[in-house]
Amino acid sequence: MSNTHAELGMNRTGIATSPLLTKDMIKGTSEFPPPTLGDERAISDERVSYARGSEPVGSVPPPVTGKGMVKSAGTALKGESPTQLIDKLGERLAFERTGTRLYEALLSKHDALGSFDGGPSRADIQEIIAEEHSHFALLGDVLAELGADPTVMTPSADLQATMSKGLLDVMTDPRTTLPQCLEAALVAELADNDCWQALQELAMNAGQQQLAAAFAAALAAEEKHLLNVRGWIAASQGR
Numbered sequence: 001m002s003n004t005h006a007e008l009g010m011n012r013t014g015i016a017t018s019p020l021l022t023k024d025m026i027k028g029t030s031e032f033p034p035p036t037l038g039d040e041r042a043i044s045d046e047r048v049s050y051a052r053g054s055e056p057v058g059s060v061p062p063p064v065t066g067k068g069m070v071k072s073a074g075t076a077l078k079g080e081s082p083t084q085l086i087d088k089l090g091e092r093l094a095f096e097r098t099g100t101r102l103y104e105a106l107l108s109k110h111d112a113l114g115s116f117d118g119g120p121s122r123a124d125i126q127e128i129i130a131e132e133h134s135h136f137a138l139l140g141d142v143l144a145e146l147g148a149d150p151t152v153m154t155p156s157a158d159l160q161a162t163m164s165k166g167l168l169d170v171m172t173d174p175r176t177t178l179p180q181c182l183e184a185a186l187v188a189e190l191a192d193n194d195c196w197q198a199l200q201e202l203a204m205n206a207g208q209q210q211l212a213a214a215f216a217a218a219l220a221a222e223e224k225h226l227l228n229v230r231g232w233i234a235a236s237q238g239r
Helices: 019-031 041-053 066-077 082-113 122-145 155-163 165-172 178-205 209-236
Strands: none
Touching: 082 122, 082 155, 082 165, 082 178, 122 209, 155 165, 165 178, 178 209
């Protein structure tokens, strides 16, 4: 059975475990002061300068087919942004691919440590893996139908990849427990639910009612994932 709580042990990260060395460390701050005087304004000014002079994270390429160009032109004529929907579709595709890998890593953690009372079964995790992968396939098909390239890393996809990098690190760390990995899954599911809802609304605004219906079905599945993960975490805490 997976541990559901932190264990008592020799954690030496706090200064209270060594009061004598703590005094020496604090004394050292007087002997070796910061190299410059002032506060965080200097680094803030540098960040402002770089932000103003930098280029965007990326761009959305033009459609790869004539059919896609016609659809994009039609959308633009209605005063909407044809790139926004493609950008967000690329974002969700990248996230669902990562989500599949995330739950595959969670399955390995389950196989290694087992579950706990009220926790996920192997079948529960496998079901989520299958649904995440089906969402990934759906988004790839949608992008291709719209004349876009599903393999493109759009700006929002690039941003999401950077933000979610730590989640996979938690899952694959051999030291983490199943409940700790579920905390990472919760962060992913909270973001996923909000983004699927936004994608559904973008599709409706673009007049893509059929797409909006497909995204609503995906959102319903993601809402179930979120509910399950919340319940498993509560069980691990005895709630």
